[in-house]
Amino acid sequence: SHVHCALGFQNDVLMMQEAKPSCYQQWYLPAGRMEENESIVEGMRREVREESGLDCEPITLLLVQENGPQWIRFTFLAQVSGGSMKTTAEADEESLQAMWWDRVSSLPLRARDILPLIEAGLRYKEMTCFPPTLPVDTPSHVLCQRLIVTFTDTNRDLWLLLGTGKDLHLPVTVSGVGPSERSCYLAFAVRRLMKECMPLSQVSVKTQGIFGLQHHGKDPGKTDGICFNTLISVEYKLEAVAVVHTEAPPALESEKFRWYKVDDPGLKAKVEQRLVSRSVIPFHSLF
Numbered sequence: 001s002h003v004h005c006a007l008g009f010q011n012d013v014l015m016m017q018e019a020k021p022s023c024y025q026q027w028y029l030p031a032g033r034m035e036e037n038e039s040i041v042e043g044m045r046r047e048v049r050e051e052s053g054l055d056c057e058p059i060t061l062l063l064v065q066e067n068g069p070q071w072i073r074f075t076f077l078a079q080v081s082g083g084s085m086k087t088t089a090e091a092d093e094e095s096l097q098a099m100w101w102d103r104v105s106s107l108p109l110r111a112r113d114i115l116p117l118i119e120a121g122l123r124y125k126e127m128t129c130f131p132p133t134l135p136v137d138t139p140s141h142v143l144c145q146r147l148i149v150t151f152t153d154t155n156r157d158l159w160l161l162l163g164t165g166k167d168l169h170l171p172v173t174v175s176g177v178g179p180s181e182r183s184c185y186l187a188f189a190v191r192r193l194m195k196e197c198m199p200l201s202q203v204s205v206k207t208q209g210i211f212g213l214q215h216h217g218k219d220p221g222k223t224d225g226i227c228f229n230t231l232i233s234v235e236y237k238l239e240a241v242a243v244v245h246t247e248a249p250p251a252l253e254s255e256k257f258r259w260y261k262v263d264d265p266g267l268k269a270k271v272e273q274r275l276v277s278r279s280v281i282p283f284h285s286l287f
Contacts, residue, residue: 004031004075004114005048006121007056012100013118016051016086018110019096026110027101029117033071036224039217040135044076052098053086060132062120063282064210064228069176069184072226077121120282130209130279138214139223143175145186147193148211149232150271151249151259158262158271159249161197161234171197171257172227187285190232197257198250204235209280231280 006029007014015027030051034043041058048056056078065073086098101107103118123129147170149161163171173193176184187207194205211229218224234250249259262268274280 004029004073004117005044005056005078006062006075006117007048007052007054007078007080008121008125011122012102013121014048014052014054014098015101015107016098017096019091019093023110025096025108027107028110029114030098034217036220037218039137040074040215040226041076042217044074044078048078049083051086051095053083053090054080054098055082057081058134060124060130061134061213061281062117062124063284064213065284065286066186067286072186075117075120077124129277130281133210133212133281136212136214137216138227139216139218140214140225140227141222142225143184143186144225145173145175145189145228145230147171147173147190147230147232148271149194149234150275151234152272152275153249154247158268159259160262160271162258162260164256164258168258168260185285186228186230186283190230194232194234197252197254198234199253202237203250204237206233206235207231207283207285208233208275208278210283211274211280228283230283231274233275 005014014030016030018024018026018028030048032043032047032051034040035046038046044058045056048054059077059079062075062077065075067073086095088097091097109115147161149171151159151161153159161171162168171193173189175186175189190207191200191205194200208231211231213229214227215225216223236250252258262271
């Protein structure tokens with residue numbers, strides 16, 4: 001896993017100057033890979049401290065990006081809680097120095113992929129588009145997703161897809177199951193489960209974003225997996241509307257799943273608010 005930190009002060013952004021030979025003296029957000037026995041937030045704090053000299057506290061997870069088995073990248077918005085800005089006199093293998101960037105002054109960047117991350121942080125500071133959300137310290141032994149799959153019929157009734165078994169539950173899909181590289185993608189795991197339970201020729205499946213996630217980080221190989229709570233919407237394709245009954249959820253092709261109509265007005269309002277306003281952590285996949 002890979003962590004980025006978009007650390008803002010008013011409209012300025014914390015940047016660090018690279019010490020690595022491949023990008024020497026270029027500038028980038030504080031970032032790096034997590035270490036063993038480290039939570040996502042612990043990794044973020046450590047990278048900021050090592051590369052900038054500052055201590056920080058996360059405000060919220062801003063977005064999640066994945067590149068299959070290569071990495072999952074977590075970008076945080078954070079605020080300074082202590083420390084002092086790293087100077088050239090303190091340069092080491094982690095970085096040469098750090099500074100606040102006004103985004104106007106010319107600065108040689110290591111890569112421009114951080115610019116959308118910075119913009120996401122500034123937008124969030126201007127308008128909170130989803131509740132502040134941080135990883136919950138809960139163990140998971142695999143990389144998986146707990147799916148909140150929604151369907152709204154023509155009567156505006158809201159339906160949730162549930163897994164059957166001993167008890168009804170939100171369906172869970174695991175990444176990294178299977179020999180192909182694409183099986184490691186979070187996006188592929190969603191598609192695999194949806195393909196199992198309904199005809200994808202008739203419906204469009206869209207990942208809206210992430211409600212939250214659980215990660216412990218301790219005991220490598222046993223409890224250091226990640227579980228995402230992922231919001232999914234299902235809609236009929238236009239070409240299917242003429243041949244199916246759109247007042248009902250899509251027919252299911254597996255007895256392992258069933259649709260549940262949400263009658264509780266409070267729960268329905270909460271889910272609909274998240275759907276309509278996209279009030280979830282954005283998720284981007286290169287799959």
